[in-house]
Amino acid sequence: MLIALQRPDATRVAGYRAWQAMGRQITKGAKGIAILCPAPIKGKTEQGDDAVIALRFRTGWVFDQADTTGDDLPALTVHAVEGERYATLLRRLIEIAERGGLRVAFKDRLVWDANGVSYGDGRIELKRGNPAGNLCKTLCHEIAHERMHRAEERRTFTTQQIECQAEAVAYCLCATLDVPTPNTPTYLALYKVSRATLAANLDAIRAGVAAIMGEIAPLIDAEAA
16 A cells, blocks of 8 residues: 555565565665565563564565666566366365455455465455466465465565465465466566575475465365365
């Protein structure tokens, strides 16, 4: 919302370091877009365990792609995955996500013109009108973010790390559910994810797949029946 208010024509936005990781530099004199970033305050529980005891927000800055120069970004060509089976599967995935405490909503337009967005607080938004099969994969991706990348992780990990982890988890889940993922290579290329990047994040990916697989186990059993 803050991005739309300040820069209605923004297409892709990212922070200074995220643009650098994609081989691009901020144009001298470019004006950043102010956003609110979670800044958890750490402390101790009564039992002496480390914990987040309060959550405040600080101002952060992102820049639109138009204010950067450098390496070309891969074109986001979206291959449609359609069929009634995927529409049924999507409804079941949403039910499972919501039973697990997540909130899934459909919007005509999302920030950054994305196909799906998660906020690290249990909210997921999907772009209305996209093919059902694509939405199945997008929902798996956003569920991975919500389960693996809450506020603290989003402050600690790089954009490349969290997108690598979420997309790889979604790919594995979709393989189990027999959902094609023709757009995954382009998505990973957008964040310059290499084999080395995947290898470095393998432990997190395995843990994410194992955790979410437990949630969708009833769906996997139903698909196999």
